Amino acid sequence: VAVNSTLLTINAGDYIFYTDWAWTSFVVFSISQSTMLAVGAIYYMLFTGVPGTATYYATIMTIYTWVAKGAWFALGYPYDFVTTPVWIPSAMLLDLTYWATRRNKHAAIIIGGTLIGLSLPMFNMINLLLVRDPLEVAFKYPRPTLPPYMTPIEPQVGKFYNSPVALGSGAGAVLTVPIAALGAKLNT
Numbered sequence: 001v002a003v004n005s006t007l008l009t010i011n012a013g014d015y016i017f018y019t020d021w022a023w024t025s026f027v028v029f030s031i032s033q034s035t036m037l038a039v040g041a042i043y044y045m046l047f048t049g050v051p052g053t054a055t056y057y058a059t060i061m062t063i064y065t066w067v068a069k070g071a072w073f074a075l076g077y078p079y080d081f082v083t084t085p086v087w088i089p090s091a092m093l094l095d096l097t098y099w100a101t102r103r104n105k106h107a108a109i110i111i112g113g114t115l116i117g118l119s120l121p122m123f124n125m126i127n128l129l130l131v132r133d134p135l136e137v138a139f140k141y142p143r144p145t146l147p148p149y150m151t152p153i154e155p156q157v158g159k160f161y162n163s164p165v166a167l168g169s170g171a172g173a174v175l176t177v178p179i180a181a182l183g184a185k186l187n188t
Helices: 002-011 023-048 053-074 088-100 105-129 134-140 164-187
Strands: none
Touching: 002 023, 002 053, 023 053, 023 088, 023 105, 053 088, 088 105
């Protein structure tokens, strides 16, 4: 659960190339990251029952992401192109809520989740403002694309519909229910 929830969160909203979509993806990024942080952190926190667990969870994700950032840097991307989202302060608000409401899990989910949703976009907006000219960097360092031999071939849509097999299976699917009902009626 720890590994999977972390991977889901750091991949939600295209965090690696946060800058090449810049403000266009900011809304999608904010919603997906807020949701994933709230779900993962609340799961952890309620599983342990210890305030502080959400911050621990956000710290683990931040470390993982800095490692990934280093890997992309090693591949030749500029260091500030790969952005590490700011999760820790929002997770601290969730922990604070859990502690302040005397470990009330419903208050943690409603109030803490709302605080994450309100604070995370703000922290990441500051994060994004510090990146040097995202559009220029995005064009200079395009996203990696698949080589031709790995590019998926589009399916030939429409060819199957004229075949006798398709007509027979479609007719069979449509007629199955009335025929079964008729059979059941004749049996009684």
